Structures are given as structure tokens and as C-alpha cells.
Amino acid sequence: MLVYHLPGTFETREAHLDLLWEAGATGLEERAGLIRAYFDAPADVHPDIADGEWQEEAEQDWQAEFRRTLRPVKAGRLTIVPPWLVQEVEAGQVPLIIEPGMAFGTGHHATTRMAVEALSELDLAGLRVLDVGTGSGVLAIAAALLGADHAVGVDIDPITIPIARENAEINSVPARRSRFEEGSLGLGDADWQDRPFDVLVANLYAELHDLLAGEYAAHMQADAPLILTGILTGKLPLVREALEREGFGAVQVREDGEWVLLTARAPAAR
Incomplete structure (x- = not known):
């Protein structure tokens, strides 16, 4: 071989x-x-x-x-797990079943786990959540399982969309509460961009966060929670400066090895 x-x-x-x-x-x-x-x-x-x-x-x-080597990953109130290990989820934990495949995001990377933990700390009941760069759909599905009224996952890679939809179906998340679309913020006239979101989460690298910070603000309700990860510790200043530039406040930093997660609040209505 x-x-x-x-x-x-x-x-x-x-x-x-x-x-x-x-x-x-x-x-x-x-x-x-x-x-x-x-x-x-x-x-x-x-x-x-x-x-x-x-x-x-x-x-x-x-x-x-x-x-054989894949294990469940506990992340806040959820446990991310492949289908063949669902029986190993601890009592009281909500299983988030992800079929490992070509799309990035099995939950075993520190960035994915930290993002799910951050979502788990929010009261998402009745809220609309946007997952930018959804990959396997893990973060949008997590939001739905945590009580979000509707979760939208978008990705520029068309390969990911059917995988994310399949993962939502595996988790019994109905289409009325989740949606996965090919696209990017601010491009086209997609109807999922027709009104601001209550929460935005994105697991992307730092340069993309810098590029998209203004679009994040434009797609969020005033003072809405923002969760950003996929950031190497050396690139943290770049993302912090981008958030400051766009008027985000209450920035907090969490680290796990070489990876960073930022939480912040969207700027007030402009």
C-alpha cells in the first residue's frame, strides 16, 4: 500500500x-x-x-x-460521536452524531470542540443561528440540538452541503429547523441573508475572519453573540484588530494548545 x-x-x-x-x-x-x-x-x-x-x-x-481509534468527544451539553459509538454517550449528554467523511468537522479537532462548548453555554431557545463555513454541518446541527429555532449552515464548497444535510437527518433535525446552502456572506441575493441572525459562529482561519468581520456585523442583530475559532495563537492579534475595527465588544479569548476561540458581541445598531 x-x-x-x-x-x-x-x-x-x-x-x-x-x-x-x-x-x-x-x-x-x-x-x-x-x-x-x-x-x-x-x-x-x-x-x-x-x-x-x-x-x-x-x-x-x-x-x-x-x-477503532475514534472516540466520543464531550463538548458542553453535547457529545460528538460517530454513529457506531452512540451507545457510549454518557447519560445526561445529548448525542451529536457525525458520520466522518470528506467534509471537515468530525468534532475531534480542538477548534470544533471549543465552538460547540461555546454554543452550549448560550440559551439558544427560539433563536436563529448562522454557521459560516459549515463543513460537515456540525456547528449548525449542534445549535439546533441545543434549542435554536432555526440554524443555517453555509459553505463555499458544494461537496459539503449534501453531507451536512445527511448529518442533520441522522440527528433527526427537521428541515424546518436547519438549512444548508452553498454560498458566502454578502454574495448574491440568497434568501437566507434576508434578516440578521441572533448568533453567528464560524470555524475559519484568521485571515478569513479578518476579511469577513464587516459581513459578520452586517448579518447579526445588535449585541448578538459571535463565536470565532480556527485561529492559531500567533494570528490572534489580526482577528482582535478586525473585531475592534468593526465595533464588536466584550471580546473574550479561550486557548487550547495552539488554537484560540474568540467570543464577542455584535456592535449596536448603526
């Missing part, structure tokens, strides 16, 4: 994964800061990921190994 080892960072992960699938990878996993791509035969990889290394390993069922 041929394995292509490629260094991975949060900023480049999704682009690298897409290129590896396109090159013919039969499976992908992340381990110790490396993306491991499994191939049946040698393949030409895109020049952007040509700094990886090929290695021949003994044949194994990588999917079975992945399933």
Missing part, C-alpha cells in the same frame, strides 16, 4: 485534501500533524502539494483502524 505523507496546517488542510482526492486517493487521515493519503498505485500530485513523501506500508484496512 502506498501512503503519501504531507504536512498539514489548518489554513491549507481543506485545499490539500481536495487535491489529494482529485489525485486518486482512496482514503485520507490526519495523524501527528501529517495528512496521510492512501493510494492503490503511484499518482501524480498537484505541484502545490509536491513537498510530500511517498512511503510503502504493509496493507491494512485503514477505515477499520480509523473507526
Whole structure:
């Protein structure tokens, strides 16, 4: 079995994964800061990921190994869990079932867990929540399970949308309480952007938070909670400056290793 080892960072992960699938990878996993791509035969990889290394390993069922090592992740009132481990969710915890697949967001990354924890601390009953860069839909689904009246997940990658919808169905979240659409803030005339949201959560890298900070403010009710993660500690000043520029207040920082989550309040009505 041929394995292509490629260094991975949060900023480049999704682009690298897409290129590896396109090159013919039969499976992908992340381990110790490396993306491991499994191939049946040698393949030409895109020049952007040509700094990886090929290695021949003994044949194994990588999917079975992945399933064996995956564990439930407790995040506030929810436990993020694959379908085959639902029975391991502790009493009193709400299971958030995510089928691991091509879309980013199984809940095992610190950024996803911190975002679910932050949502779990809010009273979402009756509120509208927007999840920007939804991936597998985990944060929008979490909001719905925590009581949100309606959760919208948007992503520029069309591959993610059917996966997110399937995950919502697995969690028995009805379509009237969740919606997943391809798109981005401020682009087009999508009807999901027709009125401000009560909560906005986004797990994106720092440069995108900087770019989108003004759109976050434009899509939120005055003083609404904002939850941002996907931020490396070294990029924290960039995001804090963006929030200050757009008038966000009550900024608080939480850290987990090299990752940061920011919470803030939307500016008052302008």
C-alpha cells in the first residue's frame, strides 16, 4: 500500500485534501500533524502539494483502524460521536452524531470542540443561528440540538452541503429547523441573508475572519453573540484588530494548545 505523507496546517488542510482526492486517493487521515493519503498505485500530485513523501506500508484496512481509534468527544451539553459509538454517550449528554467523511468537522479537532462548548453555554431557545463555513454541518446541527429555532449552515464548497444535510437527518433535525446552502456572506441575493441572525459562529482561519468581520456585523442583530475559532495563537492579534475595527465588544479569548476561540458581541445598531 502506498501512503503519501504531507504536512498539514489548518489554513491549507481543506485545499490539500481536495487535491489529494482529485489525485486518486482512496482514503485520507490526519495523524501527528501529517495528512496521510492512501493510494492503490503511484499518482501524480498537484505541484502545490509536491513537498510530500511517498512511503510503502504493509496493507491494512485503514477505515477499520480509523473507526477503532475514534472516540466520543464531550463538548458542553453535547457529545460528538460517530454513529457506531452512540451507545457510549454518557447519560445526561445529548448525542451529536457525525458520520466522518470528506467534509471537515468530525468534532475531534480542538477548534470544533471549543465552538460547540461555546454554543452550549448560550440559551439558544427560539433563536436563529448562522454557521459560516459549515463543513460537515456540525456547528449548525449542534445549535439546533441545543434549542435554536432555526440554524443555517453555509459553505463555499458544494461537496459539503449534501453531507451536512445527511448529518442533520441522522440527528433527526427537521428541515424546518436547519438549512444548508452553498454560498458566502454578502454574495448574491440568497434568501437566507434576508434578516440578521441572533448568533453567528464560524470555524475559519484568521485571515478569513479578518476579511469577513464587516459581513459578520452586517448579518447579526445588535449585541448578538459571535463565536470565532480556527485561529492559531500567533494570528490572534489580526482577528482582535478586525473585531475592534468593526465595533464588536466584550471580546473574550479561550486557548487550547495552539488554537484560540474568540467570543464577542455584535456592535449596536448603526
